Amino acid sequence: MTEINRKFAIAPMMKWTDRHCRFFHRLLTRRALLYTEMLTTGAVLYGGRARLLRYDAAEHPLALQLGGAEPRALAACARIGADLGFDEINLNAGCPSDRVQDGRFGACLMAEPELVGECVAAMKAAVAVPVTVKCRLGIDRQNPEAALEVFARTVEQAGADALIVHARKAWLKGLSPKENRAVPPLDYERVYRLKAVHPRLTIVLNGGVGSVEEAVAHLARVDGVMMGRAAYQEPWRLLAVDRLVFSDPVRFASPQEAAAALIPYIERELAHGTQLNAVTRHLHGLFRSVRGGRTFRRKLAAAAAQPEAGAEFFAAALDLVSDRDHELAHMTA
Numbered sequence: 242m243t244e245i246n247r248k249f250a251i252a253p254m255m256k257w258t259d260r261h262c263r264f265f266h267r268l269l270t271r272r273a274l275l276y277t278e279m280l281t282t283g284a285v286l287y288g289g290r291a292r293l294l295r296y297d298a299a300e301h302p303l304a305l306q307l308g309g310a311e312p313r314a315l316a317a318c319a320r321i322g323a324d325l326g327f328d329e330i331n332l333n334a335g336c337p338s339d340r341v342q343d344g345r346f347g348a349c350l351m352a353e354p355e356l357v358g359e360c361v362a363a364m365k366a367a368v369a370v371p372v373t374v375k376c377r378l379g380i381d382r383q384n385p386e387a388a389l390e391v392f393a394r395t396v397e398q399a400g401a402d403a404l405i406v407h408a409r410k411a412w413l414k415g416l417s418p419k420e421n422r423a424v425p426p427l428d429y430e431r432v433y434r435l436k437a438v439h440p441r442l443t444i445v446l447n448g449g450v451g452s453v454e455e456a457v458a459h460l461a462r463v464d465g466v467m468m469g470r471a472a473y474q475e476p477w478r479l480l481a482v483d484r485l486v487f488s489d490p491v492r493f494a495s496p497q498e499a500a501a502a503l504i505p506y507i508e509r510e511l512a513h514g515t516q517l518n519a520v521t522r523h524l525h526g527l528f529r530s531v532r533g534g535r536t537f538r539r540k541l542a543a544a545a546a547q548p549e550a551g552a553e554f555f556a557a558a559l560d561l562v563s564d565r566d567h568e569l570a571h572m573t574a
Contacts, residue, residue, distance in 0.1 A: 243301040243328045245371065247403060247445055249456060249486045250274040251479070252469035253306040253331070253375075261515075262523040263300045264506055266472070268499050269479035272487045275303050279333045281346075282309035285318040294325055297506075304329035306375070308336070310346040310356060312363035323368040329402075330364055332357070334376040334392075337411040337421040348411040351380045351388060354395040361399035371402035375447070377411040378431055385410060385431055393435055393442065403443035405467055406432045422470075433462040453481040460486070474526045496527050500559055507552045518545040521555055533562040 251258065251266055253276035258266075263275045280293055285307070296303060305322040307330060309315045319330040334357055336347035350357050357374065364372045374396050379388035393404055409425040416424055427449045436444040445465035450456055456466035472479055477496045483489040493499040507520055521541045528534030540558035544550045 243303075245274055245302045245328055246272060246487070247274060247443055247465035248272075248460060249453075249482050250304075250405075250445065250465060250467040251276065251472045252447060252467045253277060253279055253304075253333075254469060254473060255279060255336075257473050257523070260296050260300070261510070261520040262473070263303065264297050265499075265503055265520070265523055266476065266479060267299050268492065268502050269476060270482040271492055272483050272489060273479065274329070275300055276331065277303070277305050277327075279306045279308045279336060280318075282307060282311065282314040282318045285321060286314065290321070294322070294327075301326075302328045304331050304373070306331040306333055308333045308346045310350060310353075310360065312359045315360050316363040316367035319364040319372065320367045323370045327370065329371045329373055330368060331373045331375055331405070332360060332364070334374055335405075335407050335411065336418075337377075337380075337413055337416070338418045348377055348380050349413060351376055351383065351392055351411075354392045357392070358395040358399035361396050361401050365400040372400070373403040373405060374401050375405040375407070377407050377409060378428060380411045380413055383410070385428065389431065389435060390438070393439055397439060397442045401442070403445055403464070404435075405445040405447055405465075406435065408432050408446060408448040429459070429462075436463050453478055453485050457485055473523070475529055476524070476527050477529075496531075497559065497562060500524060500527060501556075504552050504556060507555055511551060516544075516548055517550040517552070517554060521558075528562050531562060536561045 251273050255278050258276060258278050266275060284293055305327040307315060307318050322330050333347055334350040361372055361374060376392060378385040396404055408427050408429050411421050412425060432446045443464045445467050446459050446463045447467035450466055450468045451471045456468060459466045480491060480493065484491050510520060521544055525538050525541060528537050537558050540561060544554055
């Protein structure tokens, strides 16, 4: 088990944080805690487990996020994840999608804190790795002051090692999943107050964090910060994590260097039948506002229509980025 430092994490995001995305993010930061996409207990127990739970050893520290609401099933899945080497098991109690609600898990679990406590306790009894929960401030007409306090107290008493709080409510009735990521207002102060009341519980703040500098500012009030869409849509920001958050040397001085370091991985994946676009689709935001960046993105987009495209195709796209003076290029070890 790899030691976990929760000061900075990259959020689990459906259809985004697959194993190729995570490997690329690990090139950008050695220290960030990475998360899988949410996997339901049914998928883990009865699906293509070898494919769904596959990861590269370089991805550590790596957490497995589960979706479910049945303690025994979650305990079984947690045991599978721990046996496969995942460094943390996380329970999703924050996703507001209709599919998740129909399965009685995700954000709707905030209405059943006692059940969540039972789930946490069952997973804790099954594994030695940390068990954590990700939630919202509350759902629908819940009062965040009361609802979040009850929820946090329950999971803490159940033995949760950390609580990750997306600092927005989720409106399960009336807002789409996309709207739930932006329409409910952010309330960081509520998360700060939660930490003050629960000093022994590790509290990680999530939601609307747009830069590593913002994350550092939040760390004055909470134990950790989780960045989601900004990390995916503008992955060059992750180059600053090790230096600004952990006071460690940066791994690469520029996005170009990090992208070039991905080529051996691409070659290895292509040799095993992976299509180039499966890897490179996660790099479209790497060169935003950089000369040649738009041409780079067009080139990568073309790979989706060319199943035979190889690593040399990616290398040629990278050569189109002519501006080597990216705003992060000054970051040196």
